Amino acid sequence: MANKNLNAAKSAKKDEFYTQLTDIERELQHYWPHFRGKTVLCNCDDPYESNFFKYFALRFNQLGLKKLICTCYNGSPVQGNELLIHFDDLDAEPTKIAYKVEITEVKDLNGDGAVDLADVRYLLQNDRNVMATLESGDFRSAECIELLQQADVVVTNPPFSLFREYIGQLIEYGKKFIIVGHQNAITYKEVFPLIKENKVWLGYGFKGGAAHFFSPYEDIATAGDHRRDMIRVSGVTWFTNLEIPKRNEELDLVCRYSPEEYPKYQDYDAIEVSESNAVPYDYDGYIGVPITFLNFFNPEQFEILDCCEPCIRLDILRKMPKFKEYKSRQKICNGILCQKKYHRIIIKNKHPKPL
Numbered sequence: 243m244a245n246k247n248l249n250a251a252k253s254a255k256k257d258e259f260y261t262q263l264t265d266i267e268r269e270l271q272h273y274w275p276h277f278r279g280k281t282v283l284c285n286c287d288d289p290y291e292s293n294f295f296k297y298f299a300l301r302f303n304q305l306g307l308k309k310l311i312c313t314c315y316n317g318s319p320v321q322g323n324e325l326l327i328h329f330d331d332l333d334a335e336p337t338k339i340a341y342k343v344e345i346t347e348v349k350d351l352n353g354d355g356a357v358d359l360a361d362v363r364y365l366l367q368n369d370r371n372v373m374a375t376l377e378s379g380d381f382r383s384a385e386c387i388e389l390l391q392q393a394d395v396v397v398t399n400p401p402f403s404l405f406r407e408y409i410g411q412l413i414e415y416g417k418k419f420i421i422v423g424h425q426n427a428i429t430y431k432e433v434f435p436l437i438k439e440n441k442v443w444l445g446y447g448f449k450g451g452a453a454h455f456f457s458p459y460e461d462i463a464t465a466g467d468h469r470r471d472m473i474r475v476s477g478v479t480w481f482t483n484l485e486i487p488k489r490n491e492e493l494d495l496v497c498r499y500s501p502e503e504y505p506k507y508q509d510y511d512a513i514e515v516s517e518s519n520a521v522p523y524d525y526d527g528y529i530g531v532p533i534t535f536l537n538f539f540n541p542e543q544f545e546i547l548d549c550c551e552p553c554i555r556l557d558i559l560r561k562m563p564k565f566k567e568y569k570s571r572q573k574i575c576n577g578i579l580c581q582k583k584y585h586r587i588i589i590k591n592k593h594p595k596p597l
Contacts, residue, residue, distance in 0.1 A: 260456040261399045261422060263293040269446055270297065272486050273420060276395060278306035283393035285381045286400050288314035289343045289366070294398055299362045302348040310345040311389055315379030340379030342389065344372050381408065390415055395484070397421070399455075406432045409481065413441065418484050420445060422453075425477045428533045429585045434549045437536065444536050445480030446488060451534075452476040479537075493538045495523035495591075505562070507552035508575045512588055514554055516564075526594040530586035539589075548588035553580035 282298055289295040289312040298310045343366060351361045366373055376385055381400070390396070390411070399422035400408040410432055412419045425444075427433050436442040454472045497503075499522035504513040512528035515521050518535040530552055539546070556572065556579045559565050571582045 260291065261293055262454060262456070263296060265448055265453060266293055266297050268449065269480050270397070270420065272446055272488070273482075273484055274305060276418065276484050279308050280394035281309040281311065281392055282307055283389060283396045284310075284312045284398045285386055285390065285396065286314075286398045287312045295343075296359060298397070299345060299348060300358065302345065303357065308346070308394075309392075311342060311393065313340070313342045313376060313379050313381075313386060313389065315340045315376075315381075340376040342374055342376055342379075346372070381411065387411075387415075390417065393417060395419065406430055409433060409436070409442070418482075420480060420482045420484060422478060423481050424475070425479050425533055425536075426585075427481070428536060428587075429549055438546045438549075440541055440546075442481055442483050443489065443539065445482045445486065447479050447537060451479075453478040489540060490542070491538075492540050492543050493518070493521065495521055495595075497522045499525040505554055505558045507583075508555055508578060508580050510550060510552040510588070512552065512586075514552075514583065514586075521589075521591070523591070523595045525591065527590070529589050529591070530583070531589055533585055533587055535587055535589070543592060545590045545592055546587060547590060549585060550588065551582050551585055553582040555579070556581050 284292060284294040284298070287294050289299075292312065292314075295310075295312045298305070298307065302310060345362070345365070348357055348362060348365065350357050351364045354360075377383065378385075380386060381390070394417075396412060396417050396419040402424055405423050405427050409419075409421070409423070409427075412421075413436065428437060433442070452474055454474050456472060497520050499513075504515060504522060504525070506513055507530065510528075510530070512530045513525065515529055515531050518531060518538050521529060521531065521535075528547065533549075553573060553575050556567075559581055560567070568581060573580055573582055
């Protein structure tokens, strides 16, 4: 049901959600060496609402940041729920407008012995040089591209409906990034070539393979969750092009190949492996694995070749354990009734062990 809500959200362009601080902390702890002396840009984030802003503002000195830039756009549904900002007339009714915040220094300004959001808020409200309005705040606009060009690392949760365009812009401008996206984005024609060419890979991921986001849309929030302003989305992950220790971890292969346990596709010269931990250690041909395999991908151990939806003969599948029959995915392939598998990544073991 949660992912049905997500699909509805994407169709209605109501897919701008806020990531929980605990999820951000869990992921970004692995990237700390990449931040020292760098300018970090969060360009889908209202500073007073975004947990990405809070994360970097509170750790500005600890991470050794050079600058933190955050922007939000006109009409953002997640803007101004905690504090709306006055710019010129302090007595006027606050409005939701696009603006940017640039932080180059965070001190204990209120003298309480700790650097916290109160200090950051004081800094923003008392130094107009670090805050300015934007025309639209859209990441595709000239003013936001200018900010992007200043950044070393981009960290945010872009709208899922704009993920293709968003990651394409980061690649175009040669930026390092850590961004949230759905794992189905792996199969996009704009994204998979980046995965295949080793230009983008997956981060450590969300606990349990799902995320709970804060949702500003009452008709999208998942009523069954522990809070009514939350939406649970499975299959959400982190995409990055920063090197992390996980990339050097080898997948422990313990299964041995046999034709009975690893049937070949009817329309692709590769074997089906339905679970990532079942890749045979002794097979030197093409192997089809679920897209979740990329959570374990090591470029020194495997080569990524293709992404497709191959099919297997239905009479063979019916003999396999855990088989589920999907009428909607059945097709005639080369004169044989088959069932089309969901997207598979075609890989090859670079170092297969002999029989």
